[in-house]
Amino acid sequence: MDIVDFLRSRHGVATTKTLYTAGFSRRALAKAVGSGRVARLHRGVYVSKGADPDVVAAFRANGKLTCVSAARFYGLWTLHDVADLHLSCGTGLARRRIVHHGQCIHPDHPYLPVAGVADVLLHALRCRPELEALVMVQAAVSQALLGPDFLRSKLPGNRNGRLRAIVDLVLPRADSLLEVLAHTHFTRAGLEVQMHVDVPGVGEVDCLIEDCLIVELDGETHFEAKQVKKDHYRDNASIRGGRLSLHYYYADVVYHPQRMVDEVLEVLANREAGRFGPFRYIAGPPPS
Incomplete structure (x- = not known):
């Protein structure tokens, strides 16, 4: 592999030790620097054009990226x-x-x-607002990078009670950040929420609230025509089975969670009051 390609595989930056360990000689490194294809950042660190600015900054500061700045390196x-x-x-x-x-x-x-990743999450729990830290921890748990019990063990005592409470919000399974956020908002509103429930005739749904209202959390793929059609048929099936259905998107869950919760509460109240239609439909032949 060419030295520049190797650097690119390391986000454009590597130490001399890393380069030598990878098999590049002192002569090859000097030649790359002399040609201008590689530059010396400071003693023992070399960069290629287009290097990741955050990684470069970390090397310059003799530090390590952590908290939200490290999230992308672990897919958080x-x-x-x-x-x-x-x-x-x-x-x-x-x-x-x-x-x-x-x-x-x-x-x-x-x-x-x-x-x-452990330090990244511990730093995030102490640094970021509750929900921002929560989605990072949830992503790590969902990828099996570590478990909630491990984090709790690193947060002992009363002073870390608030941080342990964030970890307690983590779900055993969440396929997107929308799921853990929606679950948090709904449960804090006093609602009974089941996640990833297999509803007969419908299939697996994101949220089942109070055993009567399906809430689907739609990402970008749900804008595709094929998926929209599938969602509509699932909605039809849920209504035929006696359950209402609502859909919410990223902006609803992340930026307008209270409005989302209020709408769910309104639908539940209307259902309880029997306001979904003044007439009872009875199957059979029309009256003569």
């Missing part, structure tokens, strides 16, 4: 883009546009200046 869900860089720096010195986190105590990323 995030709710919002964050402008500041979150680092665990050996010096702990304040730097402009850098949020400094504490020491990393778990194994790091194998070749990038990125904290290990």
Whole structure:
């Protein structure tokens, strides 16, 4: 493999030790630098054009990316883009546009200046708002990167009670961040919620609320014509089976959760009051 291609496989940055371990000689490295294809970032670190700016910044600061800045390296869900860089720096010195986190105590990323997933999540739990931290933890659990019990064991005592409560919101299974967020909002409204329920005649649904209302959480694939048609037939089947059905999208769950909850409560109240139609339909021949 060419040295530039190797660097690109490492997000454009690598240490001298990494390059030598990969089989590149001192001469090959010097030649790449001399040709301008590779540049020396600082002692012992080399970069290629188009290197990942966050990884470069971590090397410059002699730190490790962590919290939300490390989420993408582990495929963790995030709710919002964050402008500041979150680092665990050996010096702990304040730097402009850098949020400094504490020491990393778990194994790091194998070749990038990125904290290990355990430290990333512990830092996020202490740093980010509740729901932002929750979706990161949920993504890690869903990928089996670690388990909730492990995180709880790292958060002992009364002072970490709030953080353990966030971990307690994690679901055994969540296929998207919408599911864990919706479950949190609905249960906090006092509703009985079952996730990933197999409803006869309909199939598996995202949420079944109070055993009578199906709530589907639709991602981008649900805008495809084939999927829209499938969803409509599933809605028909759920109504024939005596259950109502609602659909919500990313913006509803993430940006307007209270409106979503209020609508669900309104539908449940109307159902309880028998307001879904003034006439009872009786199958059979029309009256003569």
